[in-house]
Amino acid sequence: SLDRVKVLVLGDSGVGKSSLVHLLCQNQVLGNPSWTVGCSVDVRVHDYKEGTPEERTYYIELWDVGGSVGSASSVKSTRAVFYNSVNGIILVHDLTNKKSSQNLYRWSLEALNRDLVPTGVLVTNGEYDQEQFADNQIPLLVIGTKLDQIHETKRHEVLTRTAFLAEDFNAEEINLDCTNPRYLAAGSSNAVKISRFFDKIPGFPDRKRFGGGTLKSLHYD
Numbered sequence: 001s002l003d004r005v006k007v008l009v010l011g012d013s014g015v016g017k018s019s020l021v022h023l024l025c026q027n028q029v030l031g032n033p034s035w036t037v038g039c040s041v042d043v044r045v046h047d048y049k050e051g052t053p054e055e056r057t058y059y060i061e062l063w064d065v066g067g068s069v070g071s072a073s074s075v076k077s078t079r080a081v082f083y084n085s086v087n088g089i090i091l092v093h094d095l096t097n098k099k100s101s102q103n104l105y106r107w108s109l110e111a112l113n114r115d116l117v118p119t120g121v122l123v124t125n126g127e128y129d130q131e132q133f134a135d136n137q138i139p140l141l142v143i144g145t146k147l148d149q150i151h152e153t154k155r156h157e158v159l160t161r162t163a164f165l166a167e168d169f170n171a172e173e174i175n176l177d178c179t180n181p182r183y184l185a186a187g188s189s190n191a192v193k194i195s196r197f198f199d200k201i202p203g204f205p206d207r208k209r210f211g212g213g214t215l216k217s218l219h220y221d
Contacts, residue, residue: 004043004059005201006085010107011092012100013067016145019178020092021062024194029179039082040064046198060198062090083111088139088201093162095144095175101162104142108169112136139200140171141193148177172197 009017013035022030025042044060065082089111093101142165150158159175166173172193176183184191 003056004061005087006061006063007088007090007201008083008086008111009062009064009090009092010104010111011067012094012097012103012107015067015092015094015097015100016178017064017067017092020090020143020145021064023178023181023184025062027181027184029181036064036066038066038078046195049199050195058198058201060201079110083113086111086138088141088197090141090143090197091165091169091171092143092145093165094146095158095162096146096149098161101144101165104165105168108140112138136170139197140169141197142166142169142171142173144173144175145178147175147183148180 009021011017016033018033018036018040019030021040021042022028022033025044041061041063044062046058046060048054048056048058063082065079089108091104091108093104095101144159144162147155162175163173174190174193176190182188184194
């Protein structure tokens with residue numbers, strides 16, 4: 001039997017969460033992505049601390065949560081069932097959509113049960129209270145998608161603007177194109193960051209175990 005850990009994948013609708021999860025778990029481009037209703041779960045096998053005496057194999061459950069940003073209590077209570085026993089969070093934003101980047105603060109606070117502001121945005125004029133995450137111990141990873149849609153002459157400007165996200169969340173940052181597997185190719189800097197993020201996760205509580213047999217993708221709609 002293998003240990004399993006749970007990682008939330010959060011972000012606005014249309015940022016490419018499903019494509020990212022498919023690439024991470026199947027090492028293939030998702031040919032026909034569709035809107036996620038509720039939550040979709042896929043699994044990735046990870047060798048924890050590979051090549052060391054502590055090496056172990058884990059199942060990483062990636063929970064792709066539907067991206068409606070509605071602040072109504074009914075919407076939040078529906079999503080809340082997916083936020084239990086979380087071991088890690090991947091925050092996904094669209095590099096071509098500034099609002100999707102700003103909304104990551106909202107997503108993270110909601111998942112961590114710290115969303116004390118029922119309406120409005122949580123970031124104003126680029127200012128953000130880092131104290132909201134001062135005591136957070138859950139590993140976070142920030143991933144920007146649709147890098148291919150930014151012209152070469154604009155990339156430096158866009159990536160400079162979004163770089164503050166990783167700093168605010170005390171997390172590493174990856175920017176990629178989910179339609180191109182080379183961005184997560186073995187040995188690449190992005191692949192190393194992914195592995196490093198997953199290595200942080202098994203130390204957290206609430207791990208569950210899978211027995212023998214074949215594990216397939218799970219879908220909760």
